[in-house]
Amino acid sequence: MKVCLIKASAESEFKKYKKYMGAPPQNIFSVAACTPSDVHIEMVDETMDMKVNFETNAEIIGIFMSTPDAIRAYELAFEFRKRDKIVVLGGLHPTFNKEEAIQYGDVVIVGEAEGIWEELLEDYKRGTLKTIYERETPVDMSVLKSYPTNIIDKSVYKGVWSVLVSRGCNNRCAFCAVHPFFGNIRYRPVEAIVEEIKNSGASIVELHSDNLTSDREYAKKLFKALIPLKIKWVGETTILLAEDDELLKLAAESGLTYLLVGIETPSNDALKNVGKGFVSRERVKEYIKKFHQYGIAVDSAMLFGFDEHDETIFHEVLKFVDEIELDVCHSVIAIPFPGTKLFETMEKDGRLITRDWSKYDGRHTVYKHPKMSPIEIEKGVKYFEEKTYTLRRYLKYLKVLPKFI
Ligand code: SF4
Missing domain, CATH: 3.40.50.2300 (Response regulator)
Structure with a gap:
């Protein structure tokens, strides 16, 4: 077959x-x-x-x-x-x-x-x-097998290989489908991850997890086990990783060079209302500075179109990403993905404009906003991008990438 x-x-x-x-x-x-x-x-x-x-x-x-x-x-x-x-x-x-x-x-x-x-x-x-x-129960992470390395040629991914670390997240951010799909976080055994990385032969690895350092003791054990492998790795977690000096040091020593975090917006009210109040605008700059001290580049999407936003948000985010010295920034119009609390609320309130799923791509406004029209949000994001992708920023971006490559 x-x-x-x-x-x-x-x-x-x-x-x-x-x-x-x-x-x-x-x-x-x-x-x-x-x-x-x-x-x-x-x-x-x-x-x-x-x-x-x-x-x-x-x-x-x-x-x-x-x-x-x-x-x-x-x-x-x-x-x-x-x-x-x-x-x-x-x-x-x-x-x-x-x-x-x-x-x-x-x-x-x-x-x-x-x-x-x-x-x-x-x-x-x-x-x-x-x-x-x-399935009626979540998958037991200890029985998962390694990804096959002999079907899609590794060169397709330009030398970056992915090894699964965990599924799920204990947080329930309203716009995120991770918890609705996977439930609470479950990790694979450290030994299985180390073995898979060794067998893959990859020197640049994505440690696939939606919240890699949620369990700090597990993360410390994993990072210690990775140090002898001498790899570079990219991962995704909350910015709170910077709070734990021992964990951050181990992450850097084990090869972390590029980190995806969800800063999302400078609006503390918006963060609080979507269940992400643990990220506070006031601390972000200090956290990013710590990552930079370890030579770690920080990447975050900035989301536009939270209900708390108005037409001043585009300029505010421009100033904010400069102020916090974010290395790589992706601008995204908030997407109410099916399965999320955001989708459920918007559907209940009759705010969804379309079910043309191709528009749920972060470039289109697919819901009614209390203070801005869909066009205003889309134009605002374009304005943000034009101002973001200046030569100065591009040069900075070129400085960041080689660390990872
Ligand atoms: S956005 Fe991140 S922290 Fe929030 S639920 Fe999703 S994976 Fe967890």
Whole structure:
């Protein structure tokens, strides 16, 4: 039997953002990792511009997607079903829109795939496929297998390999789908991570976690174990990592060179109202300075369109990112992803303007804002970007990148 696993990716700014970090994506790689060894696997990551082969001889096509890529994924599903393939849809978007997704595929996977993917393949062999596969309990992280390194050539990711560290987060930020999808944080055993990094042969690794240092004792153990590997790594966690000097020192010693944090906005009220009050505008500058002392570049998205924002926010954020000396900044219009508290509230209040998922890409305003029109927000973000991408900032950016590369 042969399966083809596709990460669908529409042409959009969302794709550019994902491609920027360009590491193996969790969805198709974790499914490949749990696929039984007697099943042949083909993989396509559209984010990295890999081309889909519609004439593949795979019997089952697994298409995984986030919300901005849903329409692209459904187009792919349509093409494969025309060719009599069994289409399985999974990932964040189908999990929170299963009735919609089942109109486009034969099977929908809800939530994490391990355990139910293997069951689905067995059912296919027996001719007893169901339409929905859903786990009842979170995956036991200690049984996860390594991502395969022999299907998509490593050069596709420009030498950056991804190793899964954890799933989930104990916070519940209103705009974030991590907790609704994965629940509370669960970590893989440190030994399994070290082994996987060694076997991958990669010298630059994304330690995949949505909140890497949530459990500081675990993180210290992991970082100590990474020091002998002499790798460089990139990771994502809250800016509160800077509060713990011992942890920060270990992170740097183990190879942390590029850190993604969620600073989101200088508006403390907005942060508090979306459940992210633990990030305080007043401390951010001091935290970033500490990262810089260890040679760590800091990257954060700045979100526009919180209810607390008005037309002054664009200029305020410009001043703020300069003041805090943020190294890399991505501007994003807040996206009410299905499954999040933000989506639920906006839907209940009748504020969603569209369900054209391709517009849920961080470039379009898809909801009514209390103080600004959608056009004002979109123009404001363009203004912010024009002012941000000046030559001076670009030169600074070029200074940051080599540390990582
Ligand atoms: S935004 Fe970050 S801290 Fe908040 S819930 Fe999502 S992963 Fe956790």
